Amino acid sequence: MQQHREQSFETDADTKQEIITVETVLAWDIDDIGTWLQSLNNEFRALILERGPVRIKGLEYPKDIRGRKFAKNNYYKRLSNSEIVNRQWLVYSKCKDTVFCFPCKIFNSCNFKIATMGINDWKNLSHILPQHGKAQHHIESMHKLCELSVRLKKSDNS
Numbered sequence: 001m002q003q004h005r006e007q008s009f010e011t012d013a014d015t016k017q018e019i020i021t022v023e024t025v026l027a028w029d030i031d032d033i034g035t036w037l038q039s040l041n042n043e044f045r046a047l048i049l050e051r052g053p054v055r056i057k058g059l060e061y062p063k064d065i066r067g068r069k070f071a072k073n074n075y076y077k078r079l080s081n082s083e084i085v086n087r088q089w090l091v092y093s094k095c096k097d098t099v100f101c102f103p104c105k106i107f108n109s110c111n112f113k114i115a116t117m118g119i120n121d122w123k124n125l126s127h128i129l130p131q132h133g134k135a136q137h138h139i140e141s142m143h144k145l146c147e148l149s150v151r152l153k154k155s156d157n158s
């Protein structure tokens with residue numbers, strides 16, 4: 001009798017532990033950059049890098065109080081020779097309704113909103129993004145991202 005009670009108590013404890021784990025996973029949506037912590041540990045960084053920047057297709061972007069919203073054409077930039085290039089570093093957060101720079105967020109490399117809280121200045125976004133793309137800290141983050149990707153791939157293969 002005594003033993004049976006102890007067993008059932010153990011089962012309850014296990015169930016509680018499982019619920020806590022599930023809640024943690026829900027709060028940390030790997031597909032939504034807006035839910036990630038400001039400073040990430042290496043394990044989480046590796047997990048994110050393996051998945052790469054996620055863009056959810058077919059998303060309806062909400063309008064702000066001025067009737068403005070994120071426009072998908074910001075994902076691309078037109079070069080002077082009219083070539084269209086994908087801004088792969090740009091990621092939209094559905095939960096925050098803001099955009100982030102993927103490498104600057106991962107490496108916590110600056111205090112600008114695009115790496116911390118995300119940007120929702122839709123009116124000026126087409127000016128902000130090219131400036132960010134040329135900024136020294138952004139270029140360094142892009143290099144770090146490439147280096148880390150290569151390192152992770154090597155350690156996978158060994």
Ligand SMILES: [Zn+2]
Nearest residue numbers: 101104138141
């Ligand atoms: Zn950046």
